[in-house]
Amino acid sequence: MKSGFVSLVGRPNTGKSTLINAIVDDHIAIVSNVAGTTRNTIQGVYHGDDFQIVFVDTPGISKPVDKLGKKLNASSYESLEDIDVILFVVDAAAGIGKGDKQILEVLKKESTPVILVLNKIDKLTKEGIIKAINAYNSLFEFADIIPVSALKKDNIDRLIELTKTYLRDDIKYYEDGVITNTDPRFMIQELVREKILNLTNEEVPHNITTVLTSYNEKSNVAEIAVDIIVSRDNLKKIIIGKQGNMLKTIGSEARKDIEKLIGKKVFLELYVRTIKNWRNKDKYLNELGFDEL
Ligand SMILES: Nc1nc2c(ncn2[C@@H]2O[C@H](COP(=O)(O)OP(=O)(O)OP(=O)(O)O)[C@@H](O)[C@H]2O)c(=O)[nH]1
Numbered sequence: 001m002k003s004g005f006v007s008l009v010g011r012p013n014t015g016k017s018t019l020i021n022a023i024v025d026d027h028i029a030i031v032s033n034v035a036g037t038t039r040n041t042i043q044g045v046y047h048g049d050d051f052q053i054v055f056v057d058t059p060g061i062s063k064p065v066d067k068l069g070k071k072l073n074a075s076s077y078e079s080l081e082d083i084d085v086i087l088f089v090v091d092a093a094a095g096i097g098k099g100d101k102q103i104l105e106v107l108k109k110e111s112t113p114v115i116l117v118l119n120k121i122d123k124l125t126k127e128g129i130i131k132a133i134n135a136y137n138s139l140f141e142f143a144d145i146i147p148v149s150a151l152k153k154d155n156i157d158r159l160i161e162l163t164k165t166y167l168r169d170d171i172k173y174y175e176d177g178v179i180t181n182t183d184p185r186f187m188i189q190e191l192v193r194e195k196i197l198n199l200t201n202e203e204v205p206h207n208i209t210t211v212l213t214s215y216n217e218k219s220n221v222a223e224i225a226v227d228i229i230v231s232r233d234n235l236k237k238i239i240i241g242k243q244g245n246m247l248k249t250i251g252s253e254a255r256k257d258i259e260k261l262i263g264k265k266v267f268l269e270l271y272v273r274t275i276k277n278w279r280n281k282d283k284y285l286n287e288l289g290f291d292e293l
């Protein structure tokens with residue numbers, strides 16, 4: 001069996017997580033229109049007839065403003081080790097930014113082939129796509145270039161066929177039917193965070209994190225509690241909202257997704273807690289699971 005590992009890297013918000021979800025045809029990575037959504041590398045497994053590809057979603061790489069930012073960049077760059085091919089994912093409609101150039105400088109030092117994945121082509125005309133390809137081509141020697149729309153699931157089959165040609169292993173890494181390496185507990189925290197990212201704005205998304213504090217599974221129902229941690233007391237008010245309405249909406253939207261995930265009725269309790277400046281405190285970053293680096 002042909003197999004291998006493939007990393008998806010790029011600036012924040014280019015659609016890496018949307019793409020990995022499209023590839024495995026499920027919701028394994030949370031998505032939002034806020035830059036900096038992904039905070040952990042997540043593997044998504046594509047099972048072909050006679051091959052298996054492990055795609056690795058990574059945090060978007062950007063100029064770090066704090067300790068968490070530095071850890072996220074480091075984990076993305078670490079994902080480039082021991083893989084068969086790099087998928088450099090860009091937002092074709094956004095144009096080339098300084099961030100793209102900086103990442104490409106790092107990729108130039110790698111011996112691994114790099115495929116340019118020109119995402120969000122649903123926003124462009126044919127001429128626009130050709131223009132974008134030419135612009136990126138002048139910056140880097142890509143092994144291949146493929147335009148896709150992760151959102152519309154356009155050209156995903158071709159991306160898989162193309163990626164397959166780079167595989168170098170012959171190990172079956174994952175059993176049939178397994179599509180990700182994370183466990184439901186991780187995804188539960190992430191689903192709560194996804195709702196907050198999509199329901200609030202400005203400084204809130206970057207300053208919150210979520211932690212599952214209790215999980216009690218009975219025959220037909222799961223009782224789950226999740227802490228929403230904010231970095232300042234005044235963000236609590238925004239998360240809770242007028243008469244608790246925001247927290248209610250976050251809870252009911254998250255609950256629906258969690259029920260789909262675990263296939264059971266869910267009682268979800270959310271608590272909002274302040275840990276001042278948690279993004280800069282090693283102690284909390286470690287406790288929150290950002291300690292691998
Ligand atoms: N129009 C369009 N929007 C897309 C496409 N792919 C992703 N998006 C949108 O782009 C935004 C960012 O998507 P994500 O998948 O979270 O991006 P990401 O690269 O994982 O972002 P980080 O985790 O912050 O690095 C979301 O609002 C998506 O709906 C696409 O093909 N077309």
Ligand SMILES: [Mg+2]
Pocket residue numbers: 016017018029030037038058059060
């Ligand atoms: Mg992401």
